[in-house]
Amino acid sequence: MSISKVESIPVRIKRDEAYLGGIPVAADPQAYFTRPPYRALYSACFETAFVKISTADGVIGWGEALAPVAPEVVCTIIDQLLTPALLGRDPLDGNALWNLMYDLMRERGYYGGFMLDAISACDIALWDLRGKLLGQPVYKLLGGAFRERVPCYVSGLPRPTAEGRVELALDYVARGFDAFKLAAGHGVRADAASAKSLRDALGDEATLLLDAHWVYSLDEAVQLGQALADLGAGFFEAPINPEDVESHAQLAAAVALPIAHGETERTRYQFRPWLMQKAADILQPDVGRAGISEVLKIAAMAEAFNVKMAPHLSVGLGVCIAASIHAAAAIPNLYLLEYQPPVFEIANLLLKSPLTCEKGHYAIPSSAGLGVELDDGRLGALQA
Ligand code: MG
Numbered sequence: 001m002s003i004s005k006v007e008s009i010p011v012r013i014k015r016d017e018a019y020l021g022g023i024p025v026a027a028d029p030q031a032y033f034t035r036p037p038y039r040a041l042y043s044a045c046f047e048t049a050f051v052k053i054s055t056a057d058g059v060i061g062w063g064e065a066l067a068p069v070a071p072e073v074v075c076t077i078i079d080q081l082l083t084p085a086l087l088g089r090d091p092l093d094g095n096a097l098w099n100l101m102y103d104l105m106r107e108r109g110y111y112g113g114f115m116l117d118a119i120s121a122c123d124i125a126l127w128d129l130r131g132k133l134l135g136q137p138v139y140k141l142l143g144g145a146f147r148e149r150v151p152c153y154v155s156g157l158p159r160p161t162a163e164g165r166v167e168l169a170l171d172y173v174a175r176g177f178d179a180f181k182l183a184a185g186h187g188v189r190a191d192a193a194s195a196k197s198l199r200d201a202l203g204d205e206a207t208l209l210l211d212a213h214w215v216y217s218l219d220e221a222v223q224l225g226q227a228l229a230d231l232g233a234g235f236f237e238a239p240i241n242p243e244d245v246e247s248h249a250q251l252a253a254a255v256a257l258p259i260a261h262g263e264t265e266r267t268r269y270q271f272r273p274w275l276m277q278k279a280a281d282i283l284q285p286d287v288g289r290a291g292i293s294e295v296l297k298i299a300a301m302a303e304a305f306n307v308k309m310a311p312h313l314s315v316g317l318g319v320c321i322a323a324s325i326h327a328a329a330a331i332p333n334l335y336l337l338e339y340q341p342p343v344f345e346i347a348n349l350l351l352k353s354p355l356t357c358e359k360g361h362y363a364i365p366s367s368a369g370l371g372v373e374l375d376d377g378r379l380g381a382l383q384a
Pocket of ligand 1: 237238263
């Protein structure tokens with residue numbers, strides 16, 4: 001039993017509303033844009049990179065990298081650097097294959113970014129393949145589920161006004177959801193007011209979270225952090241530039257609420273200083289950037305520091321979502337997994353049988369592998 005074929009598939013699917021809402025769809029699907037005050041590049045499409053790893057007897061494993069822009073970069077890395085290393089290898093050799101891929105460019109400084117995104121897509125595909133070869137769902141191979149369903153929070157509330165966000169949140173409350181994250185970073189006063197309006201509307205029992213998208217200085221973050229602590233918020237995510245571990249450590253010491261960090265990091269090595277310096281209370285690796293193997297290792301390391309996990313899950317589609325659910329099920333120190341309803345709907349369009357997320361919980365797929373099958377025909381039809 002050996003790997004006989006690796007295929008990468010860049011994906012670009014048109015959508016009516018951009019991620020986080022509010023941006024009209026560009027005529028040119030590759031015309032990327034920024035959304036001030038955020039500095040990152042966004043796409044008007046859902047973009048991602050799938051990988052399909054097959055054995056000679058036709059068993060297929062699906063993987064996906066989080067690739068919100070330029071998925072072709074990830075695909076080129078898979079095609080030119082990773083595929084030659086994987087062909088002919090035994091797909092059951094999980095950790096050995098991860099190290100083999102990681103070592104290929106390590107000495108040249110490629111131990112993050114697109115390189116790790118590509119490795120993660122292959123890592124996820126290998127877990128799916130192993131599950132299918134052994135006839136077991138991935139969470140079983142990871143050591144078993146710590147819970148029957150995976151608790152989640154509704155992320156983003158993409159409405160331009162506080163009233164709109166409250167209305168949207170109340171709509172989810174009526175459907176059994178009780179945890180919400182604001183996509184903030186619009187100034188300390190505006191963010192605090194936005195969080196308060198949500199707390200006032202939802203009551204004390206709801207879980208209120210805030211993502212500042214790295215826009216604040218340490219002083220501003222302390223001010224906002226204190227306001228959020230007064231509102232009993234569950235965490236304060238991405239307050240300060242992601243390279244600044246020291247300021248996050250000072251913030252974490254100054255405010256009485258958990259600081260969440262991690263969608264920018266990909267490996268146990270990158271998370272190590274955050275734990276050593278007590279700079280984060282909740283870690284948020286994305287399975288589409290770290291892979292299932294590394295997320296489990298990061299979680300084990302965090303557990304030893306009494307730190308919880310809230311895996312990031314943004315524009316990853318069906319494979320990435322399923323992989324995140326399996327990983328989250330198998331992590332003892334899970335807080336909550338992210339849930340992006342508009343992305344989830346598009347993801348399900350690509351799957352032969354849909355994933356479900358109801359009453360604040362993801363169902364854990366129970367069939368072999370990741371338990372999802374991509375519909376090649378629908379994927380082709382939806383490509384921009
Ligand atoms: Mg975030």
